[in-house]
């Protein structure tokens with residue numbers, strides 16, 4: 464693991480920016496102090512923020528039409544980890560990696576654990592994959608996995624999820640995330656209730672294999688690959704399944720998995736209220752499940768979600784402590800740059816939500832003062848908290864400007880020598 468960014472390069476890159484940062488930080492500190500907020504307290508909170516990087520996000524994504532990989536792309540989980548190490552070294556808020564099995568399966572999990580330890584990385588949620596058939600698979604998932612009409616296919620999917628728990632234990636993970644593409648493409652193709660019953664029956668078997676300190680996160684998605692109906696289509700089906708399974712089962716919110724204009728922050732509030740918010744997959748969306756970079760289109764929505772999260776954090780809401788993770792597809796950018804940008808974007812929403820005047824907001828809500836309640840949120844959202852984010856990174860040994868430092872390091876060109884293009888598929892999603 465020699466491909467990490469040199470600490471001296473980060474320090475050098477920071478030295479040119481330090482004076483301006485201090486000036487901006489002091490100016491913001493004066494403004495916040497007027498509002499009764501200590502900027503240093505907020506910076507300390509910002510330093511605790513963590514969001515996991517998905518292992519699959521380190522490679523160039525694609526559509527079903529094509530994929531255009533860049534140079535020096537990681538070819539296996541060890542190289543993906545190296546890239547995650549770079550992201551965390553510069554960003555200082557992404558110390559966890561979320562693997563996807565069997566894509567990231569290795570023969571020796573101790574070796575993988577050693578590699579992550581060496582890079583100061585930990586493991587987040589384990590993602591199972593029953594949305595495609597593996598080369599040697601006897602019972603297909605073509606007509607679904609956990610809800611398939613074939614018991615053999617269902618058992619294959621159950622066994623894979625239980626194996627994921629076993630691998631996850633080796634990595635000290637404590638969460639299994641289950642997303643299935645099961646559903647139907649034609650009206651009448653599937654009996655809705657029977658299919659959901661089969662799904663729940665399968666999930667109960669997996670739930671039964673969860674260690675006591677684990678959670679199972681259920682991810683809903685409106686459509687694709689099933690374009691008419693999907694078994695866990697929305698947060699309603701999701702929370703029903705989670706409630707049916709038990710307290711270790713919770714719902715996961717992927718921002719791209721809702722119909723356009725759905726009020727996601729209210730869904731988040733509902734899940735928090737009933738102790739069912741397991742975690743997030745952050746990304747942004749214009750039309751559907753676009754998997755655009757987090758905060759690139761709807762930063763206010765992302766802020767409003769964090770307004771709910773910070774509210775729950777301050778109220779010490781029972782059962783609250785969701786996992787944060789990015790889940791995006793980088794089609795035209797360097798994935799490392801997109802992931803650093805996105806981690807900072809989500810962190811920005813967290814910090815902006817921290818400076819909301821909650822006492823004033825509560826008063827305006829009680830008094831039905833809609834304009835002032837809205838303005839209270841807008842005031843926090845429009846305050847540029849960039850100096851806090853940069854200071855938090857700098858104090859933790861990261862880069863004031865992560866992308867500038869990354870480009871200066873010429874990382875891709877360096878690793879490209881050790882990572883020759885394998886000439887793999889350039890067709891779309893594979």
Ligand SMILES: [Mn+2]
Pocket residue numbers: 682717744790
């Ligand atoms: Mn997702």
